[in-house]
Amino acid sequence: xxxxxxxxxxxxxxxxxxxxxxxxxxxxxxxxxxxxxxxxxxxxxxxxxxxxxxxxxxxxxxxxxxxxxxxxxxxxxxxxxxxxxxxxxxxxxxxxxxxxxxxxxxxxxxxxxxxxxxxxxxxxxxxxxxxxxxxxxxxxxxxxxxxxxxxxxxxxxxxxxxxxxxxxxxxxxxxxxxxxxxxxxxxxxxxxxxxxxxxxxxxxxxxxxxxxxxxxxxxxxxxxxxxxxxxxxxxxxxxxxxxxxxxxxxxxxxxxxxxxxxxxxxxxxxxx
Amino acid sequence: xxxxxxxxxxxxxxxxxxxxxxxxxxxxxxxxxxxxxxxxxxxxxxxxxxxxxxxxxxxxxxxxxxxxxxxxxxxxxxxxxxxxxxxxxxxxxxxxxxxxxxxxxxxxxxxxxxxxxxxxxxxxxxxxxxxxxxxxxxxxxxxxxxxxxxxxxxxxxxxxxxxxxxxxxxxxxxxxxxxxxxxxxxxxxxxxxxxxxxxxxxxxxxxxxxxxxxxxxxxxxxxxxxxxxxxxxxxxxxxxxxxxxxxxxxxxxxxxxxxxxxxxxxxxxxxxxxxxxxxxxxxxxxxxxxxxxxxxxxxxxxxxxxxxxxxxxxxxxxxxxxxxxxxxxxxxxxxxxxxxxxxxxxxxxxxxxxxxxxxxxxxxxxxxxxxxxxxxxxxxxxxxxxxxxxxxxxxxxxxxxxxx
Numbered sequence: 001x002x003x004x005x006x007x008x009x010x011x012x013x014x015x016x017x018x019x020x021x022x023x024x025x026x027x028x029x030x031x032x033x034x035x036x037x038x039x040x041x042x043x044x045x046x047x048x049x050x051x052x053x054x055x056x057x058x059x060x061x062x063x064x065x066x067x068x069x070x071x072x073x074x075x076x077x078x079x080x081x082x083x084x085x086x087x088x089x090x091x092x093x094x095x096x097x098x099x100x101x102x103x104x105x106x107x108x109x110x111x112x113x114x115x116x117x118x119x120x121x122x123x124x125x126x127x128x129x130x131x132x133x134x135x136x137x138x139x140x141x142x143x144x145x146x147x148x149x150x151x152x153x154x155x156x157x158x159x160x161x162x163x164x165x166x167x168x169x170x171x172x173x174x175x176x177x178x179x180x181x182x183x184x185x186x187x188x189x190x191x192x193x194x195x196x197x198x199x200x201x202x203x204x205x206x207x208x209x210x211x212x213x214x215x216x217x218x219x220x221x222x223x224x225x226x227x228x229x230x231x232x233x234x235x236x237x238x239x240x241x242x243x244x245x246x247x248x249x250x251x252x253x254x255x256x257x258x259x260x261x262x263x264x265x266x267x268x269x270x271x272x
Numbered sequence: 273x274x275x276x277x278x279x280x281x282x283x284x285x286x287x288x289x290x291x292x293x294x295x296x297x298x299x300x301x302x303x304x305x306x307x308x309x310x311x312x313x314x315x316x317x318x319x320x321x322x323x324x325x326x327x328x329x330x331x332x333x334x335x336x337x338x339x340x341x342x343x344x345x346x347x348x349x350x351x352x353x354x355x356x357x358x359x360x361x362x363x364x365x366x367x368x369x370x371x372x373x374x375x376x377x378x379x380x381x382x383x384x385x386x387x388x389x390x391x392x393x394x395x396x397x398x399x400x401x402x403x404x405x406x407x408x409x410x411x412x413x414x415x416x417x418x419x420x421x422x423x424x425x426x427x428x429x430x431x432x433x434x435x436x437x438x439x440x441x442x443x444x445x446x447x448x449x450x451x452x453x454x455x456x457x458x459x460x461x462x463x464x465x466x467x468x469x470x471x472x473x474x475x476x477x478x479x480x481x482x483x484x485x486x487x488x489x490x491x492x493x494x495x496x497x498x499x500x501x502x503x504x505x506x507x508x509x510x511x512x513x514x515x516x517x518x519x520x521x522x523x524x525x526x527x528x529x530x531x532x533x534x535x536x537x538x539x540x541x542x543x544x545x546x547x548x549x550x551x552x553x554x555x556x557x558x559x560x561x562x563x564x565x566x567x568x569x570x571x572x573x574x575x576x577x578x579x580x581x582x583x584x585x586x587x588x589x590x591x592x593x594x595x596x597x598x599x600x601x602x603x604x605x606x607x608x609x610x611x612x613x614x615x616x617x618x619x620x621x622x623x624x625x626x627x628x629x630x631x632x633x634x635x636x637x638x639x640x641x642x643x644x645x646x647x648x649x650x651x652x653x654x655x656x657x658x659x660x661x662x663x664x665x666x667x668x669x670x671x672x673x674x675x676x
Contacts, residue, residue, distance in 0.1 A: 059568065060437065060568040060569040061437065061442060061443075061446050061554065061555075061569050062446075063292075063293070063446045063449045063450060063453075063555075064293050064450075064453070066450075067436075070436055070437075074436075074437070077568065082566055083566045083567070106291055106553050107552050107553040107554065107561075107563065107567040107569075108566055108567035108568065109567070110551075110552060110553055110558075110567060111552060111563060111565070111566060111567025112566075112567065132293055133291050133292055133293055133553075133556075134291065135290060135291075135292070135294055135297065137281055137289075137290065138289050138290060138291060155294070156293065156294045156295075157294060158293070158294045158295035158297075158298075159295070160294075160295055160296075160297070160298035160299070160456065161294055161295075161297070161298065162298065165294070165297060165298075169294070180293070180294065180295055183295055183453060183454055183455075183456065183457075184450075184453055184454040185450045185453060185454065
């Protein structure tokens with residue numbers, strides 16, 4: 001599914017799978033360092049080879065995020081970032097052939113109104129939501145709104161998920177299934193997870209949907225490794241760190257471009 | 273849904289539930305099942321009873337505050353949780369959860385703390401039951417509550433200063449949740465109040481429900497009748513839920529919760545989420561929370577650190593929505609007046625948290641007297657003692673220096 005007849009998440013990942021590679025999903029928060037600069041940064045990821053982008057809505061209490069994303073989100077909020085600015089970012093970065101998902105904690109969506117947000121988000125060109133603190137058991141309103149407005153709903157599975165929960169989760173998921181590769185928060189790690197391949201295999205037993213793996217990837221080699229068993233490689237903190245660690249905006253964008261290129265090359269050469 | 277019972281997924285109406293990462297669901301299921309089995313296990317129950325009796329000093333007294341009653345014009349009974357070991361009702365919760373953690377084979381507990389009371393209680397239970405303990409505390413609170421930090425460390429706990437967000441209680445909960453996602457195989461999250469994802473609101477309520485069952489029995493035994501009303505302060509809401517639970521089916525007993533009105537609801541500087549907040553999701557449950565127009569969480573404020581929390585237990589939201597309990601806000605000024613009054617009339621220095629309940633009872637007194645006459649009786653949960661608040665009180669009343 002996707003709004004506005006644009007290219008859908010599933011079709012992108014079916015194509016990358018047919019090409020013998022994984023899709024690259026790049027994450028950046030909206031509004032960091034400013035709303036306009038975040039638009040430029042997200043476009044840079046798209047130009048440098050991301051197959052999908054995931055735009056974060058900064059939130060005051062991001063329990064699933066490690067230090068890098070927390071810092072960027074806090075700075076964005078301190079800079080006056082509002083939910084309506086997110087919609088402006090979505091409008092500016094969608095329509096470039098790359099589906100745009102939003103990763104958000106649930107309270108800002110409830111506050112906006114689940115149906116109202118879905119309507120405005122779809123109208124802005126958004127493809128779907130990734131909801132790290134919303135499990136299907138609590139998602140009736142979102143399930144209905146996403147149907148109504150043609151949005152994908154990406155739910156998470158984790159190493160601790162039972163087969164029953166995985167089955168129940170994939171049943172209501174669309175676009176792709178987000179496999180949280182490690183028991184922990186976001187942030188780069190030197191080695192990728194040993195639990196991830198098993199989790200992906202368990203997920204595949206329950207669905208034919210593409211499976212994306214996130215949490216911890218920061219290099220081309222790691223991306224290639226994850227691409228060996230997953231349909232999509234999700235990179236967040238490493239992308240954000242390019243901007244956080246840079247001395248200037250242009251330096252940050254250059255680092256982001258270079259990392260995205262490296263990761264895109266990695267997902268194109270899956271390790272067996 | 274019968275009174276006091278949540279549905280299978282921990283919902284009271286639209287409140288409660290589980291708004292947490294999928295990674296935590298297995299642990300929450302394990303906790304729920306483990307708790308249900310423990311409750312059915314005679315050995316577990318008698319071990320916990322023994323700990324509460326021999327170690328924590330329970331049951332706590334129900335004390336008729338004669339001079340305070342005279343002042344108020346009705347009979348005020350204080351449930352003396354301030355006399356428990358570690359000085360508050362919180363010992364009931366931590367001993368229960370720590371014993372459960374042991375039963376679940378988890379050698380480590382983590383806890384959040386604001387002013388440090390739940391942290392000290394957790395460190396105490398961990399020392400008593402030989403568990404490793406890490407307490408997350410906002411950097412701002414670590415600075416303000418140096419004595420409690422020393423206490424926790426003395427008891428063998430590791431205290432982690434949380435530098436993220438507003439660096440207060442809500443951020444220490446975020447950090448504890450982050451720890452728990454990473455360590456759930458070996459770690460139990462010893463949550464300090466009736467908030468959080470299912471099963472915590474039910475679990476913590478059941479562990480502190482002795483406040484109400486004891487008070488109800490004590491009142492019946494001594495006066496041959498139930499009180500006309502019961503009152504407690506509400507931050508996260510554990511002492512209030514503990515007092516209310518036994519009385520919920522007694523429809524003639526009015527339930528009153530008193531929230532932190534801070535500098536006044538109209539100023540925005542308060543911690544009264546039920547009175548002045550709106551429905552939203554925070555720390556794993558849908559309840560009333562303090563939030564801005566975009567659903568970003570707003571800082572709460574109260575002179576009492578223990579009531580300074582921008583959410584509240586979901587069962588309170590339900591009790592308010594159904595009209596079974598009533599909630600009002602008590603300002604800093606009213607609470608501190610009640611604090612002083614209890615000191616002077618009864619020789620009891622209450623926690624500033626509990627002073628909100630005393631202030632609320634004093635406000636209710638004329639109403640209760642009009643309805644029930646001078647025999648009107650109210651039970652007030654004196655949830656904690658005020659030793660920890662002497663610095664606040666000394667500053668507030670100007671008690672330092674050579675003469676007063």
